[in-house]
Amino acid sequence: MLNKEKLAADLTAIREKSPLVHNITNYVAMNFTANALLAVGASPVMAHAVEEMEDMTAIAGALMINIGTLDKQWVEGMLAAGRAMNNRGGVTVLDPVGAGATPYRTQTAWKIINECHPTIIRGNGSEIMALVNANVKSKGVDSSAASSDAIESAKMLAKQTGAIVTISGATDYVTDGERTEQLTNGSPMQTLVTAMGCTASSMVAAFAAINPDPFEASLHAMALMGVVGELAAKKSAGPGSLLTNFNDLLYTITPEELINTVRQ
Amino acid sequence: MLNKEKLAADLTAIREKSPLVHNITNYVAMNFTANALLAVGASPVMAHAVEEMEDMTAIAGALMINIGTLDKQWVEGMLAAGRAMNNRGGVTVLDPVGAGATPYRTQTAWKIINECHPTIIRGNGSEIMALVNANVKSKGVDSSAASSDAIESAKMLAKQTGAIVTISGATDYVTDGERTEQLTNGSPMQTLVTAMGCTASSMVAAFAAINPDPFEASLHAMALMGVVGELAAKKSAGPGSLLTNFNDLLYTITPEELINTVRQ
Amino acid sequence: MLNKEKLAADLTAIREKSPLVHNITNYVAMNFTANALLAVGASPVMAHAVEEMEDMTAIAGALMINIGTLDKQWVEGMLAAGRAMNNRGGVTVLDPVGAGATPYRTQTAWKIINECHPTIIRGNGSEIMALVNANVKSKGVDSSAASSDAIESAKMLAKQTGAIVTISGATDYVTDGERTEQLTNGSPMQTLVTAMGCTASSMVAAFAAINPDPFEASLHAMALMGVVGELAAKKSAGPGSLLTNFNDLLYTITPEELINTVRQ
Numbered sequence: 001m002l003n004k005e006k007l008a009a010d011l012t013a014i015r016e017k018s019p020l021v022h023n024i025t026n027y028v029a030m031n032f033t034a035n036a037l038l039a040v041g042a043s044p045v046m047a048h049a050v051e052e053m054e055d056m057t058a059i060a061g062a063l064m065i066n067i068g069t070l071d072k073q074w075v076e077g078m079l080a081a082g083r084a085m086n087n088r089g090g091v092t093v094l095d096p097v098g099a100g101a102t103p104y105r106t107q108t109a110w111k112i113i114n115e116c117h118p119t120i121i122r123g124n125g126s127e128i129m130a131l132v133n134a135n136v137k138s139k140g141v142d143s144s145a146a147s148s149d150a151i152e153s154a155k156m157l158a159k160q161t162g163a164i165v166t167i168s169g170a171t172d173y174v175t176d177g178e179r180t181e182q183l184t185n186g187s188p189m190q191t192l193v194t195a196m197g198c199t200a201s202s203m204v205a206a207f208a209a210i211n212p213d214p215f216e217a218s219l220h221a222m223a224l225m226g227v228v229g230e231l232a233a234k235k236s237a238g239p240g241s242l243l244t245n246f247n248d249l250l251y252t253i254t255p256e257e258l259i260n261t262v263r264q
Numbered sequence: 265m266l267n268k269e270k271l272a273a274d275l276t277a278i279r280e281k282s283p284l285v286h287n288i289t290n291y292v293a294m295n296f297t298a299n300a301l302l303a304v305g306a307s308p309v310m311a312h313a314v315e316e317m318e319d320m321t322a323i324a325g326a327l328m329i330n331i332g333t334l335d336k337q338w339v340e341g342m343l344a345a346g347r348a349m350n351n352r353g354g355v356t357v358l359d360p361v362g363a364g365a366t367p368y369r370t371q372t373a374w375k376i377i378n379e380c381h382p383t384i385i386r387g388n389g390s391e392i393m394a395l396v397n398a399n400v401k402s403k404g405v406d407s408s409a410a411s412s413d414a415i416e417s418a419k420m421l422a423k424q425t426g427a428i429v430t431i432s433g434a435t436d437y438v439t440d441g442e443r444t445e446q447l448t449n450g451s452p453m454q455t456l457v458t459a460m461g462c463t464a465s466s467m468v469a470a471f472a473a474i475n476p477d478p479f480e481a482s483l484h485a486m487a488l489m490g491v492v493g494e495l496a497a498k499k500s501a502g503p504g505s506l507l508t509n510f511n512d513l514l515y516t517i518t519p520e521e522l523i524n525t526v527r528q
Numbered sequence: 529m530l531n532k533e534k535l536a537a538d539l540t541a542i543r544e545k546s547p548l549v550h551n552i553t554n555y556v557a558m559n560f561t562a563n564a565l566l567a568v569g570a571s572p573v574m575a576h577a578v579e580e581m582e583d584m585t586a587i588a589g590a591l592m593i594n595i596g597t598l599d600k601q602w603v604e605g606m607l608a609a610g611r612a613m614n615n616r617g618g619v620t621v622l623d624p625v626g627a628g629a630t631p632y633r634t635q636t637a638w639k640i641i642n643e644c645h646p647t648i649i650r651g652n653g654s655e656i657m658a659l660v661n662a663n664v665k666s667k668g669v670d671s672s673a674a675s676s677d678a679i680e681s682a683k684m685l686a687k688q689t690g691a692i693v694t695i696s697g698a699t700d701y702v703t704d705g706e707r708t709e710q711l712t713n714g715s716p717m718q719t720l721v722t723a724m725g726c727t728a729s730s731m732v733a734a735f736a737a738i739n740p741d742p743f744e745a746s747l748h749a750m751a752l753m754g755v756v757g758e759l760a761a762k763k764s765a766g767p768g769s770l771l772t773n774f775n776d777l778l779y780t781i782t783p784e785e786l787i788n789t790v791r792q
Contacts, residue, residue: 404587
């Protein structure tokens with residue numbers, strides 16, 4: 001079960017400590033992700049040059065690697081950062097965007113898993129299934145599977161890699177391969193704001209920077225994303241306003257509102 | 265003349281079929297374009313790595329190539345994707361951003377035209393004129409010519425390349441070299457939201473993914489952009505709110521509102 | 529002292545002349561920066577390919593170089609553009625994002641200073657201090673120092689480089705090494721909108737494109753950023769709405785409102 005006191009404490013801790021989150025993320029997501037991290041109280045940095053990966057991971061509280069708009073040069077930066085973070089014993093979150101859509105994406109995700117040993121992997125249903133079963137095809141970067149269809153794949157992936165695996169969707173799941181928790185907040189309109197999932201991965205990294213338990217950090221970050229998404233959607237005429245209201249609410253939400261709205 | 269029933273049917277078809285639109289676009293446009301495509305009901309993917317162009321075009325309903333922030337590596341991806349899409353007989357839309365501003369842009373646009381044979385070319389007045397007449401200079405990426413000044417150039421470009429050519433501006437024009445249609449919706453405030461034109465090109469690609477007639481697809485996409493821009497501008501204090509209202513209205517507009525507001 | 533008549537005249541001049549501002553900026557900032565420049569009346573272009581730097585700087589009213597998401601290929605473009613602009617005697621603004629966070633950033637900023645001789649350098653407190661004192665460490669890209677702590681460093685940097693140096697923060701400072709002016713408008717909420725500082729640098733470039741005095745241009749641009757930020761924050765529930773209201777107000781603010789709200 002989700003511990004509501006710990007959830008509230010983590011939100012407060014992010015606002016007090018303002019952890020530095022190093023993101024190597026896709027071009028589509030960068031602006032929204034940086035704004036969401038600032039709104040919640042964290043300090044984002046986007047950097048991908050091989051020349052500074054060692055130095056940047058050394059000052060970061062957590063690293064988030066997202067392959068959404070990957071290419072050869074960027075993959076070099078991702079691997080350099082992930083290896084450096086792993087060597088330091090720090091936290092890396094992997095977001096395998098579009099795994100299953102092209103072999104290049106699936107292979108790159110596995111290369112990062114094998115060389116960088118991410119602490120947490122967060123994806124949609126299709127992506128998690130595609131990492132486990134090479135025959136699963138994704139439709140671009142949007143999920144063609146329900147998150148619930150991916151639970152067994154997520155457990156297998158967690159056991160195989162040692163990572164906490166999070167599936168986002170209508171219901172969010174967090175598993176370590178044995179224990180699985182779910183969250184049912186959120187709004188379908190969130191799927192119409194680009195990079196909502198990518199931003200969730202960076203939010204997981206922010207929580208993992210202040211909570212040493214990656215299972216809890218994942219669960220708490222997804223709880224915040226779902227609650228804020230749900231509350232923001234209620235005041236939004238469409239996905240344009242949802243983006244604005246989402247960032248406003250990340251800033252204004254109190255720990256009390258968060259724990260009073262979260263549902264499992 | 266615009267067929268209003270077909271226009272309404274295309275909007276409905278996008279929402280029902282949610283076509284995958286593969287965008288190789290500029291860094292400025294990516295977020296807005298992805299959000300606009302999601303809001304209207306399409307499924308955007310942004311990908312540019314040569315390694316996955318063959319696989320990504322194979323699952324995409326249409327490809328949009330935009331040279332707004334081009335460089336050598338990206339042009340390789342553009343050419344690989346455009347050739348792959350052409351070999352499959354699929355639809356490619358070219359947006360020659362800044363053609364005429366620098367020789368590099370004009371030459372790259374022509375390289376893409378010659379090697380990838382785009383189905384549709386969409387630009388502003390200056391860009392279309394610069395593709396036809398090397399002596400025309402653009403001022404950066406904003407048009408220094410009225411769209412009406414570019415009609416003859418557009419016809420010549422259509423005849424020369426076999427592409428449908430669309431000029432956006434105060435009046436939008438679509439031509440195949442023989443037949444030319446115009447649309448007069450829109451708001452001057454749209455020119456103050458960056459990447460409005462780039463997003464129009466991706467919208468054209470979304471319509472072309474569900475309508476096999478590229479002339480109709482271009483006309484219908486531009487009709488939607490103009491109508492939504494006009495309605496959104498009416499409720500907007502400035503270009504900041506226009507961006508938000510534009511994405512909201514792409515999501516809420518009904519086929520009836522669309523055909524009742526469109527003007528030729 | 530700030531000359532309010534000249535401030536008002538500069539805002540009017542930007543709207544009348546719509547100067548072309550060439551930005552080589554980071555991926556996070558591009559969309560907001562382009563929208564802010566359009567909203568105030570300037571014409572932004574983003575371009576970084578070495579192949580077109582000579583041609584693009586030749587048509588630009590000013591160049592802004594921002595190292596926020598630098599890598600080897602981009603640094604080549606930055607140096608090519610900065611050298612070309614310097615050879616033409618044009619204005620270059622440097623934004624040394626994250627100087628002090630990694631040696632790669634500090635070194636690249638100095639390389640650009642030494643090879644391109646920027647007319648204006650704008651950074652936050654940490655960045656300006658790190659350029660002068662290699663022992664100063666930044667926390668990522670957010671400032672860990674108050675702007676007032678950096679005044680002496682700014683003066684030294686101005687004397688050493690010949691550039692006008694601007695520090696943004698709770699109080700903004702502009703110095704040529706001898707004369708120093710300050711501005712006290714703004715809102716703390718502005719620090720929660722990503723790329724607010726990067727956009728300030730591009731705004732400085734826009735003002736420098738129409739005002740030949742780089743000290744005045746810097747002061748006037750920072751005055752506008754502070755006043756608009758302060759007015760926008762008053763109507764904003766959080767950083768999401770602030771972004772929207774900021775771009776709306778850049779478009780609607782009158783020269784009178786600007787000079788009636790500015791404070792030194």
